[in-house]
Amino acid sequence: MNGAVDLPKVEAIVVGASAGGVEALMTMLGALRAGFGLPIIIVLHLPEERRSQLAEVFARRLALPVTEAMDKQDIKPGTVYFAAPGYHLSVEQDRSLSLSLEDRLHHSRPSIDFLFESAADAYGEALAAVLLTGANHDGARGLAQVKRHGGLTIVQDPQDALVATMPEAALKIHQPDHILPIHGIGRLLVELERIAC
């Protein structure tokens, strides 16, 4: 695994995924044991149905507490938050979550860029951002912003991604700290947690 040494001490992980994201997230988050101490905030693009079962589905399969993000909720360590379909999800300066209904970005609400950019503002260098498989260009700009604030950036290896468009779009505008297959990202998160907690 490249760069397993010299990992920074982070306080939160943000993740963006689109087409193929459910399987990728199951694999990545499946690598994390109960008691994992970092918060993980996720935007996964899905059709905008009224009520998403995403949190329930993942909660049944994972060792960590999983919940749908609520407006003005404080971010707790060791919890996985999924953005609600139809709303943008942001991180505020006081490290709580907020929802909004601004226009879709890259035809998407929630937008990965909005989550990444706001989290970069709130956490600065204490943030790790992970961009996974997907069929659009969301997340590329946000990932570059995370880097500008000194955070750690990780992109799924396009060869390993079910749909390579999203990781490739990110690689075009930004050289991330790590390009890894999904299993490698899972191991990296375990390592990040060991250093941080």
Place this chain on the structure above:
Amino acid sequence: MERSYPAERNSEIELRLLIEAIYLKYSYDFRDYSGASIKRRVQHALSQFECATISALQEKVLHDPTAFMQLLQLLTIPVSEMFRDPSHFLAIRQEVVPLLKTYPSIKIWIAGCSTGEEVYSMAILLREEGLLDRTIIYATDINPRSLEKAKQGIFSMENVRAYTANYQQAGGQRSFADYYTAAYGYAIFDKSLCENVTFADHSLATDSVFSETQLISCRNVLIYFNKKLQDRAFGLFHESLCHRGFLVLGSKETLDFSGYSNQFEPLVKQERIYRKS
């Protein structure tokens, strides 16, 4: 040796100054809005106004009220639809309306009514339940242009097609087309729906309670406020509502993280329908 001053903080400082300037000059108070969203909207405004910095935008809007009114359109988010979250309106029909029927006259406050979609949805529901004639609706917003649009009740036909499906899922009893006249790609809603509606300028950030009400609907407005301003709004709602009055919120909004969580009880929690306890 000179000290270094990080440039990244500039836009943060400029943003605070802009919001302060808007408050001092125009009395619109965005100081306790959620930071992430307001920052994005100001950045979007920079490109619209062709300003290189937030300071430049501040100079422009401070000296030019017309420019400020344009900025206000970008700072407030007129995203709304009729019968948004149909199951919410179905729950109002099934759980709230039977209790509202016990009042001889009803006052409803739609706080943050934007361009009026919630107002027309509520008026249609009340008419079908035989309550509209004895109801007064106060529809308030901070944006005068949104209020003007709401009063006109003209919506694009394209959107109205989507609203039709919502209306049916929300337990609508008639054909949705009964409520509007279609012309030139627009739907002009029946004026009689608004006979008892008062549209008014009101800010949840700076104004106080103006009437006792039986039901308050404030949906997808509080998400733009920080906790402090949310609590101010909940305080106004608590003061305005009669004993056992109803408060209805947007589908992702909750009283749970607020200081007022003990002063309301959920009637239909899933649909964010609360009752003053």
